[in-house]
Amino acid sequence: QKEVEQNSGPLSVPEGAIASLNCTYSDRVSQSFFWYRQYSGKSPELIMSIYSNGDKEDGRFTAQLNKASQYVSLLIRDSQPSDSATYLCAAYSGAGSYQLTFGKGTKLSVIP
């Protein structure tokens, strides 16, 4: 069973700080990784995709991928109260898998 694991939190950070969200995956051949943000009562919204080892930056968000360690992370710089949400990590397995496996999510609270 392919798994994506996340710390459920809650993770609390003060406004303006860096929030660091982590995710590990069990399938060594996974190639494509995604971060979604889900506000309470709403549907998931795609915020980042990452496919290669290293960092990918988009505004205040940075995704980091380390395939050797089977580890994906999301950094949110200058955290704002509006960033308070549950963040879902998701991964496709490699070799033509069409199923996106989701973690259970990490709840982030940004304290004003």
Place this chain on the structure above:
Amino acid sequence: DGGITQSPKYLFRKEGQNVTLSCEQNLNHDAMYWYRQDPGQGLRLIYYSQIVNDFQKGDIAEGYSVSREKKESFPLTVTSAQKNPTAFYLCASSIGLRDNQPQHFGDGTRLSIL
């Protein structure tokens, strides 16, 4: 505006009743998916479809059925065989059924038992 429209937003099911959740997309995406989300749980795949008139079971297909008669539409029926239907149902789509395409979600339907 392109997007995925799910309806209704809230749905109540009586004992022994089948109910159908609607999902329509105008993104010209080939692949469509149905997920179920329970409180504190990850998303679990119910069914997915790559092309019209073709669909595949996901991890929790029992008690559900789907159809794909048009590219834009992928309705989900929750049958009376699904004994625990209360959940948040999410429809998603992607450009194609490839292992590098992000999936985009509709606003969801909350289903409860009366």
